[in-house]
Amino acid sequence: MTETTARPARELKVAVIGAHGRMGSEAVRAVEAAHGLSLVAAHGSGDDLGDLGGADVAVELTVPAASPGNVAHCVARGVHVVVGTTGWDEARLETLRAQVADAPAAVTGGAVGVLIAPNFAVGALLMMSFAAKAAPFFESVEVIELHHPGKVDAPSGTAARTAAMIGRARDEAGCDAVPDATTHDPDGARGARVDGIPVHSVRLRGLTAHQEVLLGNAGEMLTLRHDSFDRGSFMPGVLAAVRAVADHPGVTVGLEHYLGLA
Amino acid sequence: MTETTARPARELKVAVIGAHGRMGSEAVRAVEAAHGLSLVAAHGSGDDLGDLGGADVAVELTVPAASPGNVAHCVARGVHVVVGTTGWDEARLETLRAQVADAPAAVTGGAVGVLIAPNFAVGALLMMSFAAKAAPFFESVEVIELHHPGKVDAPSGTAARTAAMIGRARDEAGCDAVPDATTHDPDGARGARVDGIPVHSVRLRGLTAHQEVLLGNAGEMLTLRHDSFDRGSFMPGVLAAVRAVADHPGVTVGLEHYLGLA
Amino acid sequence: MTETTARPARELKVAVIGAHGRMGSEAVRAVEAAHGLSLVAAHGSGDDLGDLGGADVAVELTVPAASPGNVAHCVARGVHVVVGTTGWDEARLETLRAQVADAPAAVTGGAVGVLIAPNFAVGALLMMSFAAKAAPFFESVEVIELHHPGKVDAPSGTAARTAAMIGRARDEAGCDAVPDATTHDPDGARGARVDGIPVHSVRLRGLTAHQEVLLGNAGEMLTLRHDSFDRGSFMPGVLAAVRAVADHPGVTVGLEHYLGLA
């Protein structure tokens, strides 16, 4: 029989690990509603993962202490993994790369793929990628991040990463430091410097997670802004990762590499 | 003969003191181009003011060291004054009020009027007035000011005054402090606090003078923003002050009192 | 929402009519959580209202067909009413005013008060009030409203009311029409005109209800923006109305009259 569409011959089977957390329960709903994906297991934290319900791909959304063990369990069974849990430092990544190198073939065929994704918001990834690309063309760059007033750390992790990406892009292009004639700022209104880039943190009731990158030249300004209104904004990125992970064998850090943004 | 329009019977005669400075030369051009105003004198700093060319109203745009002497000279001759020079602290105002009380009748009739105006930008005055009015209705308020990178002080004077007006309005209404759970901010990304209100200063090539007041409640945000693209934005306020000063005898601080905004 | 008066000696007793609808169920939760308010009845639509649980104030959030009967029931028993239901045209208001004039004394003492409120979002009311106040000071004014793509009408009711308020304020101040040299606009990019003010409607997935008023003079722009992220943003206005209605005898249309904004 001839296939006439691009639709895969069978559905991808997906397991969610950490299915009762805030992100995990959103992921369960998103997988159930998605074309071409089939939810085969929803594990709470601490559950025995067993054979993961025969999954092709696992989505791992737990806590830093549990994540490496969960991912190793999947990899050892040839199950691809999309990881949204934080805490993956270089030592953990090194161990994971060795585990993946020793893993059996993936249940989908080919080699096992693992994505470690600090951020699934496609819009935020685009903003960061564009900021790094644009920064060498401008004299001035500053970052403003705005969050709800319950956030305990400043600046946000996304703002710090954005500033680091901007700083590196400007260094590689041989840019001068951003101009700043400030000599009198007794209360610190000029904010933080991250890799030479000024970063400002606003905390406001009603907001969720927002960021603006301002780039200025004589006579012009370019503004890149991302607004994340609720956690639902992460799910298109999670689904895109689930669909693409089998095509990216080995360990990848950052969803931007799947999206052609890096 | 019957007058059929509201146009005054004769033109107002205007002198500009500090006519060769940046603001002063703009004021000369603006007075020359305005309906109902006639430029009769344009004094450089250090010029002998003499009889001010027979002016009804003087516009004083010089430097803090010269301003009190210039204004006293005008007041003693019954000439109304619109003052844009900075440095008028309470001691100077006290002296000025005594001079005005002892002054002869104004050349236009009635008592002499003096306006001390830290800011002539009508849009900026509206922003500040609206910010103070709105602030008690919101849990959170923050101020972001953005200027060219040649500015030496942070925050701007306008931002500091805005925050002070907001802080006072909230105190009078019995508002709680703005919510802020920040416990970790090693580099000062949360900016300055002025009268309890967070203030952030951005410096960017291409910008002139801009300010945003963000007000947040659960589920909503109100944003008040003023952009000043060039000094021309001050002239409508200067002209409005020149036309109104004779109707406001005594010493007034702030153009907002002439515009019904205070 | 700030409480600007001393705490009342006893709690206000509140009934919610239409307690199972989207707005009504939010109101039930908000009253239960509020200082100084006590929920004494939560009626579904069609319930017999009876003595309203002995309420001092009723919040009426039903449908246009039921609202006049519910309000009349309350007024006849001396219970103040805060009404968020739409459909109150002039004929209905006329009937209501007669009912209020004939009503017994309020259970709280004094005369009965009724508020008909088309919009409880305090931030939106502030934006509209500020737009009307600022508009005569500027040459140019335009309105941009932005909503979710499921909205069927354009422009939004709030945008049309804002433009009407701006148009009236400019007419009363004798302003010229907004400047516009457009001679070639084959596809209607310049948007709608409402009372002479250009209005633009954006529809975008991810948005809820947002509006921007842009005001321009030579060299400056003032921007007033309101973002409504969810229905929770209406509750501070509902609670403010409940607390204030007993101090406003008779029929009032528009929460802005309680807030000193009109």
Place this chain on the structure above:
Amino acid sequence: MTETTARPARELKVAVIGAHGRMGSEAVRAVEAAHGLSLVAAHGSGDDLGDLGGADVAVELTVPAASPGNVAHCVARGVHVVVGTTGWDEARLETLRAQVADAPAAVTGGAVGVLIAPNFAVGALLMMSFAAKAAPFFESVEVIELHHPGKVDAPSGTAARTAAMIGRARDEAGCDAVPDATTHDPDGARGARVDGIPVHSVRLRGLTAHQEVLLGNAGEMLTLRHDSFDRGSFMPGVLAAVRAVADHPGVTVGLEHYLGLA
């Protein structure tokens, strides 16, 4: 503008044609102030161009009627040309390509290069490039352009080009049409459609040339905005083109091709 290559061994000699126009006089000043460039000729329109002062590169900023002749004169002498004049349709480009193919070697060595650049604002080019790249990742996209009220056509050429680039990118990616439930829009508040993308034109005193691209998904929005405050914003792009044209033999349309944005 950043210099990303080593400083050339000798200065580039530059002629400006159309040196007394608004753009041309800015270009003269910019070349004189730039590192590594030396102004060797400044021709008014109608001047005999002669040997162009021995220039390596000419900047052509005249009028559509004169531009092809000027460019042909340069090409025939092996002088590279950066062209900011409009009116270069496909027929003119075809003729130019033939002239370049027959030209002698460039005075700098290698083959002659010509850049036809409809837009030198680097920030605007970045905005357009980013908009096209991001558009396939979002359900909704709309464009708002804002200009001074003396502009006669709507939408702006930049907005129309941006919408066309977005429309093409979405078609190639197989995106659905943008969602829009509007059924009632009697006055055209929804604006124009260009290649399926809604475009809105604002005209406001105080503005110069500004554009915003709004991209929306469930729960998130990405905003790309470019503000052009004055013509000075074009000069970094002109200088970048002058420095790069010798490395791009043949005819190139669009500065984005020199900047790695296309």
